[in-house]
Amino acid sequence: MVRPVRTRAVRFVRYRPTPAVHGALALRPSAGPAPRGPGLRLVRPADGEDAEVQAVADAAVRLAVDVLAGTRPPHQLSLVAVPAVCREIVAQLGPRARGARVVPPKVLSTRSQRPAPDVAEAVALVVVAGRVHALALRLEHARGRWRCTALETTAP
Template sequence: MRQRPATPSAVRIIRYRAAPPSGETRGALALRPSAPPPARPPRLRLVRPADGMDAELQAVAEAAVRLVVEILAGTRPATQLSLIAVPAVCRDMTRHQGADRRGGRIVPPRVLSTRLQRPAPAVAETTAVVVVSGRAHALALRLEHTRGRWRCTALETTATG
């Protein structure tokens, strides 16, 4: 019987599951009834970056995503993650480091898209759709700003490495 580790892992691998059947449908095309339109359309507002912090954060997030994907694909050693991640993430990623080889060649990974949001002033979460071993996977990183720099404190992915 497998025992769970004493401390929770900072890296979580999520397995694919079939989607559960959706709720009730009507008609020959099996369309769900649509929700009524909102009473008033939402107001638009101008959002401005705060003193270049968002540009720096975007660059750090994109670099972190590329680094993690390359580690999962086996094209980069997991030790290089220590530049941008806390020790718990580095330790867990060492176990999930991939060796993506087909016929003796390394298949380069790709980042298809990224999204960034800031749920709190010193916290950012980035999600990405990536291709590892020719398959699309989801990747999510939590970045926290401490001691003057952004560090990856948690990571979730569907890529097994």
């Protein structure tokens, strides 16, 4: 019996700085221009329908960051995320120490795009425990509402 490959809805990425490059190698021009993919479009608040997407993306980022930082209980993420994302976040976080001082996280910036009519992707720079991290969300529109179906972050 062949089991289907299950992709993870949440991915925690360890940050690894790239090694420093010294000498002429860093200045050597590339062989040619890099191939360009389709251009990205930023969602502007005045776009009507896209304003709703941006508001949902901002709320989802804020909830996810608060849960990751420990300032909100993980079950509140179910307001904007599918059950698979919630389960994996709870499994990754494990039990939190009671009484530990938690520094509130801060969202520095959020950007979103719509690669398809019913799909939106959002990225954010956030500060968690005094360090800057990246957060990426995939939002899908189903049954009349936007839900987070995948999350990727460098936050602990």
